[in-house]
Amino acid sequence: MKKKRLLYFSGYDYHKSTFIRQDVEAMSNHFDTKYISYVDGELNSNLGQNSERVVFPESSFKSKVRWRLEAMGLIFNWQEKSYANKLKQAIDAFDPHVIHCQFSYEAAKLIQNYETDLPIVINFRGYGASYKLHNKKYVSWLKKILNQKNIHPIFVSNSLKNNLLNKGVRFRNKPNILYTGVDSDIFKRMKNVRLENTVFLQVSNFNDKKGQEITIKAFSNYIKSRENRQSRLVFVGDGKNMTKCKELVDSLNLQDKVLFKGGMNREQIISEMEKSSIFVHHSLTPPNGDQEGIPNSIIEAMSMELPILSTYHSGIPEAVEHGVNGFLCQENDIESYSKQMSAIESWNYLTINREKVIEQFNINSHIDQLKHIYYHILD
Numbered sequence: 001m002k003k004k005r006l007l008y009f010s011g012y013d014y015h016k017s018t019f020i021r022q023d024v025e026a027m028s029n030h031f032d033t034k035y036i037s038y039v040d041g042e043l044n045s046n047l048g049q050n051s052e053r054v055v056f057p058e059s060s061f062k063s064k065v066r067w068r069l070e071a072m073g074l075i076f077n078w079q080e081k082s083y084a085n086k087l088k089q090a091i092d093a094f095d096p097h098v099i100h101c102q103f104s105y106e107a108a109k110l111i112q113n114y115e116t117d118l119p120i121v122i123n124f125r126g127y128g129a130s131y132k133l134h135n136k137k138y139v140s141w142l143k144k145i146l147n148q149k150n151i152h153p154i155f156v157s158n159s160l161k162n163n164l165l166n167k168g169v170r171f172r173n174k175p176n177i178l179y180t181g182v183d184s185d186i187f188k189r190m191k192n193v194r195l196e197n198t199v200f201l202q203v204s205n206f207n208d209k210k211g212q213e214i215t216i217k218a219f220s221n222y223i224k225s226r227e228n229r230q231s232r233l234v235f236v237g238d239g240k241n242m243t244k245c246k247e248l249v250d251s252l253n254l255q256d257k258v259l260f261k262g263g264m265n266r267e268q269i270i271s272e273m274e275k276s277s278i279f280v281h282h283s284l285t286p287p288n289g290d291q292e293g294i295p296n297s298i299i300e301a302m303s304m305e306l307p308i309l310s311t312y313h314s315g316i317p318e319a320v321e322h323g324v325n326g327f328l329c330q331e332n333d334i335e336s337y338s339k340q341m342s343a344i345e346s347w348n349y350l351t352i353n354r355e356k357v358i359e360q361f362n363i364n365s366h367i368d369q370l371k372h373i374y375y376h377i378l379d
Contacts, residue, residue: 004378006031007096009110010103011039011056019180019296020102026367031374034094036087038109054090056109057083076108076137084113091116098374104128104153105138111145119377121152126314129160130291139167147172152377154178156293157315163291176373179318180296181366184358186266187303189349191274197230198345201276201306203269203297206239209290211282211311211331213241213248218282218337220252225342233258233280236272270304278344279306283313284331294319299361302353309337309344319361325353 008024010017027033028050038056057080058066069075091099091114100121101107105128111120132138145151146169153175155161161175200219204210212235219233235245235258242260249258264272273279279301283292294315298308302319308326310316320326327344329336359365 003030003032004097004374005094006033006374007091007094007099008033008035009099009101009106010035010037011106011109012037012102022181022363023367023370027371027374030371034096036090038106052090054083054087056080070135070138073135073137076135076141077112078108079112083109087114098377104142105132107145108141117150119150119152121154121373121377124153124155124160124164126156126160126291126293129155129163130285130314131289133163133167134289139169142167142169146170149173152176152373154373156180157318159315159318160291160293176369178366178369178373179294179361180299181361181363182296182299182303182357183363184303184354187270187273187300187357189274189305189354192305192349194348195275195277197232198278199276200231200233200278200280200309200341201236201272201301202234202280203236203264203272203301204281204295205237206235206241206245208241208286208288209283209292210239210241211284212245214282214284214332214334214337215280216245216248216252216254216258218334218341219258220254221334221338222341223254223257225338231257231345234261234272234276235259236261236264236269238263269300273301273304273306276306278309278341278347280309280341281311281316282331282337283311283316285313292316299357302350302361303357305349305351305354307344307347307350307353309340319356325350325356 006027010020012020024033024035033050035051037053040055098119101110102123104122104124107122146153149172152173153171155175155177156179158177202215206212223229246260249255281295281298283295285291291314298319302308308320310320310328311331312328313331317328320328322328327340329340
């Protein structure tokens with residue numbers, strides 16, 4: 001039986017985005033698959049000729065102006081006649097049965113430039129179901145397209161779906177909740193020896209949603225509450241807020257207790273998780289309203305049996321139940337976060353966290369669900 005043709009559309013560099021790459025490569029076993037990116041650069045994919053760039057024609061200056069006007073809520077328009085012609089040629093040459101847009105705000109570049117009745121799957125991962133909702137023109141566009149019979153939404157958490165519902169968006173087709181999957185065979189604890197001193201670990205970029213400053217301040221309070229405390233706080237990752245966080249550590253005189261290890265590859269991250277006691281991730285909503293879905297690193301840490309200390313942010317409570325497989329506090333609540341560090345430090349590794357990942361957040365389950373979504377659409 002001849003395979004159906006599945007087209008992926010995104011602006012992300014294929015080789016840099018794990019969650020996109022794992023979906024595309026897994027589906028290539030079941031579909032004739034093509035990946036189109038609208039940004040310039042090297043694709044470096046494993047799809048060979050079935051990957052292509054159809055670059056959106058926009059200068060750096062024009063792009064900055066457009067994004068500025070969008071941020072002000074004045075526009076949401078990505079129509080470009082020259083781009084529409086190139087995009088049509090590329091898509092029609094492949095003749096897909098289904099198109100999958102990896103982000104909702106990116107879907108506009110396709111939908112506003114390519115008129116079709118083909119089924120279009122749209123992922124809502126965080127930014128497009130939180131920050132972008134401040135733009136009334138974007139919300140109006142969502143209300144229009146999600147009422148079309150060929151548009152099929154996927155959300156990475158129930159909380160993000162509810163964000164749209166709260167804005168008055170309704171769905172013609174039932175939205176699917178598809179959690180991002182991790183490979184539990186790779187993220188697997190090999191040592192089960194309790195550490196003598198508590199090591200708190202956070203793996204993430206240093207950006208406004210990740211809350212490293214709150215974690216440092218809470219850790220400082222936690223250290224002060226006990227004498228001769230040998231606990232450590234370890235950060236893996238880099239980003240725009242790292243310098244500010246290092247300065248905060250210096251001002252609190254925590255240089256010997258807080259470690260910044262920079263960016264790491266997967267194997268190095270697993271090694272750090274093996275050497276840690278508790279995984280911390282103080283996700284929060286910055287002033288611009290941008291939210292997480294469920295941070296992948298939390299799910300990876302759960303697969304490694306680490307107890308989780310996090311916040312009631314977006315979809316995190318769908319993975320972490322307060323008092324059962326971790327602790328949660330309100331965003332920006334330094335005092336509560338510090339107290340929960342004290343409460344959770346005595347916890348052992350949790351097999352229930354790994355069991356939850358295998359049941360709900362495993363990559364194989366994710367792939368099976370996604371495949372079922374495609375087949376249901378094509379039925």
